Amino acid sequence: MTALGFLYPGHSAEDDYPRIEQLLGSDVRLDLVHTDIGEDAPERLAKGVEQLRLAGAEAIVWACAGGSFVHGWEGAQEQVRALATTAGMPASATSFAFVHAVRELGSLRVAVGATYPEDVAGLFVDFLGAGGVEVTGVHSAGVVTAAEVGAWREAEILALARAADTPEAAAVLLPDTGLHTAAFLPALEKKLGKPVLTANQVTVWEALRLTNRRVNAPGLGTLFTREPIVQV
Template identity: 55%
Template sequence: MVATVGFLYPGHSAEDEFPRLEALLNEDGAEVRLPLTHTDIGTDAHRVDALLEMGSMDRLKAGLAELTAGHPVEAVVWACTSASFVYGYEGAQEQARQLSAAAGLPASSTSFAFARAIAALGVSRVAIAATYPEDVAALFADFLKATGVEVVAMRGSGIITAAEVGTWGRDEVARLAAEGDDPTAEAVLLPDTALHTVAWLPELEEALGKPVLTANQVTAWEGLRLLGHRPVCPALGRLFTRSAVS
């Protein structure tokens, strides 16, 4: 039976990661479908005011109506980190709860995907290598701390728009991960769904010698987790190996 998870993706930047994720998972026999609908983002800016508007329920519900009309999805994930953690831990919980209620399906967001992926790997100390400005990256650190995660290092890159992040390639991503790492961190997090990372996950982990969790990777994993699926796909990093636990 094919497992189908639907994603609400803000705007246009690295949405091509999801067909890649689907193809890699199915190559390893997972039998999954990962359809995606774009939401209207309003202003493309990593600013608190713009992010609060981007993650508003009116925008999410509009995208949800399109997603569920076109696909027989069994769970829904808001494929955005910044426009979920910007609400704080409790606010992000309420956002996911309202999304679930509107869909009549299990629902989550990329922020919670990171927290649950960290737990699945059995680590507790992480470094954040973010594309965001420092103040927005700090809000992600606060969110993770509220889940019991120890943030030992945080690096912001000052990038304002998702459109710019979406142009980054292998070299920029590798540099971001390396510069954001810390010797005491057990994993490195790259928390922007506008960032292309899926093609380089094993390479990033080999270079750093530790798990690397990236936004689109954990978003897909979280959606499948909602359906009780734990596919094994080494091409998608240590999170998708048998060593990761539920």
């Protein structure tokens, strides 16, 4: 059994995690601890670490893109290093998960469909650029609250992805762990005709990567079915 730990801000799309656990269909357990929204300082994140450690987690991921990339590449790295030191195990964050997943797929030109306001979406584009990922198109939905995003379903998510997509993009990224996407990944990829990477999906994949696990799970999209192109 591989136990993976996640620090998840607030309550929005946390039910994606038991769904993903079921879709993995293997000996993987996903343990989730909630943090307060906006509390992304290492000392605050550390409050949930002990609970995950006692649960037997082998790696921890801060399941939040915005609470990571807004600090820039170096700031996000410092955040993850502090988390790993506190946890005494490998650690990462959703923002880095996107970069690593894009590299693995070899899709270094992407489109971004962001629920965030334009300025925040721009910070994510900058973060991707620092990781060597080129953004060919970006669309901002301008949503501020996680509660609103958490109510979106397949139609709204597909519209966001389509609004961002460009012919040059090899993949479409949807960077918000507040979005429910685990149930819609195959449908989104079929309708767009290319890989779709979503926040909760890549967060779980990143935790598996940290523990050197690879699980074939077609229900979770291309990322969980492809052999690695680039080892990170």
